[in-house]
Structures are given as C-alpha cells and as structure tokens.
Amino acid sequence: MNVSVVGSGYVGTTVAACLADLGHEVTAIDIDTEIVETINSGETPIHEPGLAELVETHAGERLHATTDHAALRETDVTFLALQTPSREDGSIDLGALEAGTRDVGEALAEKEDYHLVVVKSTVIPGTVEERLEPLLEEVSGQEAGEQFGVAVNPEFQSQGSAVADFMGPDKLVFGAEGERALDRLDELYAPLVADNGGIPIVETGRREAMMVKYANNVFLAGKISLINELGNLCKEFGVDSYDVAEAIGLDERIGAKFLRSGVGWGGSCFPKDTDALRAAGREAGYEPELLDSVVAVNDGQPRRMLDLLERHTNVEGRRIAVLGLAFKPGTDDIRGSRATLVIDDLLDRGASVAAYDPVASDAMAEKFPDVEYVESAQAALADAHGALVVTDWDEFATLDGEFDDMEQQIVVDGRRIVDSRDGMTYEGLTW
Template identity: 60%
Template sequence: MKLSIIGSGYVGTTIAACFADLGHDVVNVDIDEDVVEALNDGRSPIHEPGLDELIEEHAGDRLRATTDYDAVLDTDVTFLALTTPSDDDGHIDLSIMEAATKSLGSTLAEKDSDHLVVTKSTVVPTTTEEVITPILEEHSGKTAGEDFDVGMNPEFLREGSAVSDFLDPDKVVLGSNTSRGAATMRAVFDPLLERAPDAALVETGIREAEMIKYANNAFLAAKISLANDLANICKEYGVDSKEVLDAIGLDSRIGSAFLGAGVGWGGSCFPKDVAAIVAAARDVGYDPAMLEATMEVNDRQPVRMLDILRDHVDPDGARVAVLGLAFKPGTDDVRNSRAIPLVDALVDAGADVVGYDPVATANFREKFPDIDYADSAAAALDGADAALVVTDWDEFAALDDEFDAMSEAVVVDGRRIVTRRDGIVYESLV
C-alpha cells in the first residue's frame, strides 16, 4: 500500500522505516528541511538502534521524505505521528496536531478517492472523534465515514528498542468506527502480522484504542513506582530490595518486567502520558489517587539520591560526577531524564557538576550549558568527590579501577549496576 506519515520524530521516523521494510511505499511529510534531507540521504535524524540500517536500505526506493503535503494525494492512508507535549497542568497540547490536521484536510479536499486518516500520536479519549475529525471535515469539505475514514493506532515503542518493538510486537491495536476503515487498517498491518504471527491483534473502537495506550503506560509507570516504594522501605530496614523484587517477579501474576527499582522513570512517554490521563480524569470529576501517587513517588527518587549523598559528602563546593544523562540506555533522548532534577538540585546546593553520557551529552548540554562535561566516565571520575550513577549504561557496570582516581571515592548508585568493592564508599539508592 501507499502510506504517508505526517511527522518525523521518534515515532514517525521509526514507523516509516518499518512500514517500508514491510513492503509498503512510504512518504514522510515534515516541516523540518534538515530532517527531510537526512531521510532522503539515507540517514536517520535520531539515534535509535537498527534505524540507520533500515533508512539506508529503503531511502530512495520505498521510503522518501518531503515538506509538501501534496505527497498525501498519491497515498491511501495517512498516519498522524506528531508530538503532543504536556502543558503546565498536565493536559496534552494539541496545537501541533491541529495545525498539521488543518494542512492535511486542505490537501484531502483535492483527493477524489477514499482515504484513511489514522491517529498515531498519543491523545486522550475523544480527541480523534471530537477534535481531529471536525478539523478534517471543515478543511476538506468532506464527511467522515462517507468520503474518508478515521482510525486510531496507538504505538508501544520503547526508545532504544523501537525498531524491534514495531517489527516484533506483543500486540497491534487497531481502532476504527467503520467497517471500511477497519478493513483498510487490517490491510496495512497484514504484512506485519504475517511476519510476527505471535502478535495479538486487538480490533476495537477509536476511543478504546486511545485509552489502551494510556492504560498501558500508566500501569507500567505505576509498577515501577510501586517497586521503588517497596525498595525504599527495604533500604530503611536494611533489606536487600533486589532479592525481594526478584522473588515477587517469579509470581506469574506479577512478572519480572518493570520491577527494576532505581531513580525512576523518564522519557517522552511515561511522564507525559501519566500526567495527561490524570488531568483528563480530573476534567470529568474523577480523582485518580493511584496515578497521582505514581508520579509523587517518581518525583521523590532523585531527591532521595541527593539525601544519601549528603550522608557522606557536603555537595556545597564538592565536585560531583553524574554518570548517565539520557533517560535510559540506548538513546540520546534526555526528555524527563532523572538526571535533570538531580543536576538542578546539585547546582542549587553549590556542587561543581561534571556530567558524562555515551551519546546524550550534546542534548543535555542544551539544558545545562554551564556545567562541565567529560568525554569518558574515567575523565568524569578523575578528581571527583562523589559519583552519582543515573543511567544504567553497560559501561558503568564495568567500572572498577577508574574509581581510584576520585578525590573521595563515594558512589551513590541509582541503578544498582556498579559492583561494590574495597576502596570506595558505595551506597545504592534502593
């Protein structure tokens, strides 16, 4: 089939390359000329394992990019893969989505044949039907369900493993309110379901598909926060939290995934999605106490890390190495990284901060241009009074003699990956 993807961020770029790999003809539409040029040159505009290879393989053949919305006219299906950031009170900001939808609607006014518009962005229930569809109708002069169809296809991509998550999914969720739209969506995903026969196919309504995405992320975020809460209690009692969490993870009703206690969750999805569903719940008069507690526990973890540091080193005037700036290993994304509130607190406390990350330093420097940065973990540790491990990159687990170069070898491990050894004062967060 011929597909158009509006937006070339993490989701848009990944699904475009993956759809091309499945045999579809794909065009990315984006307003950023640098991103368009990179894709047409066979280069990925983002750091994501496996994505460079797919784009290099398919660019100029089944994958191309443009700034011209008219490219949509030659396609059968358009996916809206645009960012929906949080505003100050947690609601999603739809301004980018609305602007793109207006442009898409104006373009569809020139199209005679049937077309399917699929929301791929994460939006709260009713958004596709009550915001996106009316804009499309107004600007195209056409009627949804008659002249074109709308659908919802939430993504479940984890940064650092997005390509494999798409091509080997646990589930594929297709939301549609018309039989024609549902049939078209199935045709788009048939090649994927043939390649990944164990994936569950969930066909549902549009609002249900929108909610499934939020429910999925809210549950996982809550599971992590519960694990952190339990681990914090373990630490107060001198109990090994890893042994406890490993044991309960053996229960088939619980499972071991997302029980890794530490400094908390970040990234582009969990913080935004939990805040958005909390705000949406309040809008309809419901108090989501569990999800509010989920966010509260997560916000406390970096503060606890600094409190543990203060038991050994006064941060005022101390040189503190922060190891790991990306929100998780395998990506250069620093959005809502737990290093951000931690570095903020260290700077406020008067610490001399030096940061290091294998790939995310440039992005973190945009937020904190005035702290020091090292080009290796060893360089960051050299002369430091303390080290805080924030992201669980494999190279940090291999650190050993590098700690000997510290002025005072105090290590607070937020991910419990450093091996405790003689010669360092080691504290795990949990």
C-alpha cells in the same frame, strides 16, 4: 500499499522506516526541511538502535521524505505522528497535531478515492471525534465515512528499542468505526503479522483504543513507582530489594518485568501520559489520587540519591560526577530524565557537576550550559568527591580502576549497574 507519515520525530521516523522495511511505499512528510533532507540522504534525524540501518537501506527506494502534504494524495493511508507535548498543568497541547490535521484536510480536498487517516499521536479519548475528525471535514469539505475514515492505532514503542518493538509487538490495537477502515489496517499490517506467526489484534472503538495507550503506560509507571516505594522500605530495613523483586516476580499475577527499583522512570511517554490522564481526570471531575502518588514517588527518587551522598560527604563547593544523562540507555533523549532533577538539585546544593553520557551530553548542555561535560566516565570521576549513577549504560558495568582517580570513592548507584569494590563507599538507592 502506499503510505504517508506526517511527522518525523521518534515515532514517525520509526513507523516510516519500519513500514518501508515491510515492503510498503512510504512518504515521510515534515515541515522541517533539514529533517527531510536528512532522511532523503539516507540518514536518521534521531538516535535509535537499528533505525539508521533501515533508513540507509530504504531511502530513495521505498522511503522518501518531503515537505509537501500534497504527496499524501498518492497514498492510501496517512499516519498522523505529531507531538502532543504537555502544558504546565499536565494537559496535552494539540497545536502541532491540529496544524498537521489541517494540512492533511487540505490535501484530501482534492482526493477522490477513499483515504484512511490513522492517528498515531497520543491524545485523550474523545479528541478524534470531537476535534480531529470535525477539522478534517471542515477543511476538506468531505464527510467522514464517505471519502475518508479516521482510525486510532496507538504505538507501544519504547525509545532504545523502538524498531524491535514495532517489528515484534505484543499486540496491535485498531480503533475504528466501520469495516472499511479495519480492512485497510489489516492489509497494512498483514506482512508484520505474517512475519511474527500471528500477533494478537484488538479491534475496538476509537476512544477505547486511545485509552489502551494511556492505561498501558500509566500501569507500567505505577508498577515502577510501587517497586521503588518497596525498594525504599527495603533500604531502611537493610533488605536487598532485588532479592525481594526476584521472588515476587515469580508470581505470574505480578510478573518479573518492570521490577528493577531505582531512580525512577522518565522519557517522553510515561511522564506525559501520566500527567495528561491526571489532568483529564480532574477536568472530568475525578481526583486521581493513586496516580498522584505514583508521580510523587517517582519525583522523590532523585533527591534520595543526593541525600544518600550527603550522608558521606558535603557536596557544596565539591566536584560531583553524574554518570548518565539520557532517560534510559540506547537513546539520546533527555525528556523526563532523572538526571535533570539530579543536576538541578546538585547545583542548588552548591556542587560543581562533571557529567558524562555516551550520546546525550549535547542535549543536556542546552538545559544546563554551566555544567562541565566530559568525554568519558573516567574524566568525570577524576578528582570527584562523589559519583551518582543515573542511567544504566552497559559501559558503566565495566568501570573499575577509573574510580581510583576520585578524591573520595563515594558512589550512589541509582540503577544497580556498578559493582562495589575495596576502598569504595557504595550506596545502592534501594538496596
């Protein structure tokens, strides 16, 4: 099939490259000329394991990029993969998505054969029917259902494993009105289904499909906050929370995944989607008390790290190492990173911060320009009076002699990645 993808961020670039790898002809459309040139040169604008290889393989062949939305007229399906960032009140900002939708509508005005528009962007249920579809009709001068269809196909890609998640999904969710749209989605994903020996496909309404996306992320965020709450209690009672988690994870009703207690969740999805659903619930007249608690527990974990550190040393005026800045290993994304809260709190307490991350230092430097960013964990630890481990990069598990360079070997581990050793004062956040 001929496919166009509007938006070349984390989701859009991954979707475009993976669809090309499945054999489709893909056109990535973005208003940023630098991103377009990067993709056409065979490089990726983002750091994501496995993505660079796909872009390099297919650029100039089955994958092309352009700033011209008119290119979608030569395609059968257009994905809308534009950001819907959070406002201050937690609600989502539809500005970029609506602008992209308007561009798509203008291109559809001169297209005669049926075209399917697929919403990949995460939006509150009802947004497609109440905002996006009417906008497409207004701009294109065409009626939905006749000349074009609008479907919802939420993504369940985790940063750091987005390519693997796309190519081997747990499920595919198709939210559509009418068989025509469903048939086109079936055809589009047929190679993926065949490669995986069959994937569960959920065919549902558009509102339901979007709610599946929110429910998926909010449920996982809640599970993490619950194990963190339990982990905090375990710490107070001198109990190893990981032994507890291993045991309860054997209960098939609970499951073993997402039971690693620690400094909490971040990223572009869990915080945004949880806040958006809370804000939408309040607008609808419902107080989401449990979701409020999920967020409160998560936001409290970084401060607990500093409180544990200050049981052993005063941070004011002293060098403190922060190991890990990305919100999770395998990505350079700092959105929602627990490290931002850790650094902010350290600076408020008068500490001098030395920070290290394999790939995310440049991004964090834009947020905290006065922090010292170093090229290795050893450089961060040198002469430090304490260290906070915030991201569980594999290289931190191999640290040993590097701690000898610390002024005080006090380590607070937020991810259970560092091994304690003789001469070290070691505090696990929840164990």
